[in-house]
Amino acid sequence: MLSTDHPRTPLENAHPGRMIRIDAGAAIDATRTIAPASMLLEIHACESHPLSSAPILDATILVLDVPGQVDAHPAAADAERVDLTGSALLPAMVNAHTHLDLTHVGPQKTDPDGGFVPWIEMVRTRRSHDPEQVARSVREGVRLSLAAGVVAVGDIAGACASEASLSALAALLDSPLHAVSFVEFFATGARTDEGIAQADERLRASLDLCAQSTRIRVGIQPHAPYSCGPRAYRWAIARATDLSLPVSTHLGETVEELDLIAHGRGPMRAFLESLGLWGGQQGFGQGLRPPEHLRTVLETRPMLCAHVNSLRDEDIALLARTGASVAYCPRAHAAFGHEARLGAHPYRRLLDAGVPVALATDSIVTLPESTPERGMGVLDELRLVARRDGVQRLDLITTTPAMMLGLDPNRFLLRAGGCPMGLVATGMEKNAQGPLAGVLMSDAPATLLFSSNSCGFTGMGVA
């Protein structure tokens, strides 16, 4: 898929051996801000990809400092200059929880009063299981992610038909993204054995397909406590332990799920019964909260838990004690009106307890209508919490989700001597208190200047 000519971009003259100097209003990463800032980039290799308007570079930051300091560097005189003085430079970003295979469904209106079950039914009805359409959907999701400055994702491969699931993975393998592709499965009630057997087959085929890749890893995702029984979770944890795979799950997303787990009743039970999936003996109805329901699973292996929208202090202590991490999806949370039913999302309490928290998008289905034009990124998630809660932490969309997926967090910092996984430019609101506040108060899109395809994995992530 890679070709040698790439479209126009601010770094269109990036060729191997060339030096590029970017002058910007600020350079901001999770640990510091330099304003104004100049960056001297040495380009080692350059490629292009049809899904990205930005080049794919192997590049080293030679210097990053205030402009006067960069002027003094011996390489500065011959560098090609790129003027981004009206913009801030940020590291490329990581989206720890998304469903690229649902991109073809597009943004849909949510009806908080209608509850969660009609929404699940809508997604079940609209999602494609056709391998070619799933591949197209993932490719479009990749394009929208890159267009919003996201270069690495935790992607949920949710199409259960084996061929469709593998075509989603093949599309990722052919893309410029780094990813953990979590093989998602459903296994509950009378379908537990069948669900596990199918998941095992998909897992083996996915591992075979990715065996040579340095950019794509396989993980495993029991979908959620309402669609996977305790035996399915135990199987996933055992396979993950044998194969050293990261594990993810949806946990504690809705009031319907909380009601099912605690009391064994409600719309979620009726939904499972209608599908012939109500097993009865799932550990429900004992008054437990979702993390308590999965306590023995969490104690066996840390998990990346998506949503986790309602927690008591003892649940937070359990997540902290077991090394779990949380992907909070602020715009999806707001679209479903979870705050009115479940209270404010506990992400600040989780952070205070030392639980790693990343901000993620979930699928395009719960994102704004503008997403197909604007791109599908996590900077807009941080902007939501910054405006609502005053939280201004770039680590929630860069270094922390990188660590959660096993990527080297240092490659999501802007440092002299470093080879960043990518670089993003965005606008700044002029009257804000400082450059980071300016970025978070602005609605300017995040523009990817380049991404890197050199292997960014160092650890096992949540394994």
Ligand SMILES: [Zn+2]
């Ligand atoms: Zn999800």
